[in-house]
Amino acid sequence: MALEAADLARGQFDFESLYEMQGSMLREMVQRVYQNSPFYRKKLDEAGVDPGSIKTIADLARVPFTDKHELRDAYPLGLMAVPEKQVVRIHSSSGTTGKPIIVPYTKKDVDIWAEMMARSLAMTGVNNRDRVQITPGYGLWTAGIGFQAGVERLGAMAIPTGPGNTEKQMEMMIDLKTTVLIGTSSYGLLLAEEAYKRGILDQIKLRLGIFGSERWGDKMRRRIEEIFNIETFDIYGLTEIYGPGIAIDCPYHSGLHYWSDHLLFEIIDPVSGKQLPPGEEGELVITTLTKEGMPLLRYRTHDITRLLPHRCPCGSEYPMIDRILGRTDDMIKIKGVNIYPGQVDHVLKVTEGAGSEYQIILTRIEGKDHMLIKIEGEEGKDPQRVAGEFKRNMKSWIGITADVEVVAPGTLPRSEKKSKRVFDYRDM
Secondary structure, rough: OOHHHHHHOOEEHHHHHHHHHHHHHHHHHHHHHHHHHHHHHHHHHHHHHHHOOOOHHHHOOOOOEOOHHHHHHHOOOOOOEEEEEEEEEEEEEEOOOOOOOOEEEHHHHHHHHHHHHHHHHHHHHHOOOOOEEEEOOOOHHHHHHHHHHHHHOOOOOOOOOOOHHHHHHHHHHHOOOOOOOOEEEEHHHHHHHHHHHHHHHOOOOEEEEEEOOOOHHHHHHHHHHHHOOOEEEEEEEOOOEEEEEEEEOOOOOEEEEEOOOOEEEEOOOOOOEEEEEOOOOOOEEEEEEEOOOOOOOEEEEEEOOEEEOOOOOOOOOEEEEOOOOOOHHHHHOOOOOOEEEHHHHHHHHHHEEEEEEEEEEEEOOOEEEEEEEEEEEEEOOHHHHHHHHHHHHHEEEEEEEOEEEOOOOOOOOOOOOOOOEEEEEOOO
16 A cells, blocks of 8 residues: 555654553563573673663663674573573574574563564464465574464464475465465565466466565565565564564555564664664664563664654554665775665666666775676666666765666576675775
């Protein structure tokens, strides 16, 4: 559903009342982690923070942040805050950029996560008559089993295909008449284009797609929707904070609702660490209000977004964040300008004839930074005209000049997982 100005006129979201409600949960959570987590007891003591003094979100600003490197340094179970006999499951990050992060879950954690995931699915319109094909990975990764728990909690049929094997995915989708597809947006696009190439779209019964694990732009969203003739939803989550299912957009697509009865969201200035008010863009910081196995206080996600100040016209009581623009560690600095991949997605959106796929290639030539952006053009569009318009839009919207190469549709690589879009060869 398109969001009209009249919808926004329904009013501002009452964050003051929300924070008042979360205050009692925050007080209990800080006391609990201080008592049960040696990691946080030491952290708060070293910062000179009396846990009893943290009563409001304003007080929370005095609590030091928790960052990913601390979770890695605590490998394997240094942040566990319950006796081991209460841990029923562990999950882990991939560890591709260092030591993996091991996350312990109690039975209550698993139940709350399943409930949040069921809420997420229900918000998109999934019901107990749906057949849900789950393509993310299983095992130590959170996604596959997290989605399955939500599907089963909702009473829908889970089809746990897991990742890869596109031939089998197509077979299951057709033979079992899958109605909901779950995966990364990159794999959603790959499956859509493959179904189109094979001429089997008339045999596919999909009505919804739920995609996450990477940020994706409106052009990619529209392309998946147009090929499959479905509505798509953006789901958000992190391994450290349960997994996927902590926020999702509703049919109004005006932002991602997050489950504020379990999670406290702050937005901070990523440089100064100062709390920012609703509406201002910055880094998302999460405090887990009800998590037991590995509760986190002020965890820096490094994801760039904002708390949306308006109330959603869907009527939900849950507040919203904007779709993720990028990550602080994905930021590209070139010629004195900071660029996030989400900004390039926006330039694609406003450029007529540009497709959804792109690559940013950074090199250094004779001591000067150089940026080449490869983009796919739409079928039948003049590549030179599209390149010229994209280049002008880059200058207008982002303030930087880049070389642009328009390639044929389907030329850039597709992925069963996440698509790599930035290639920085400047220090090689």
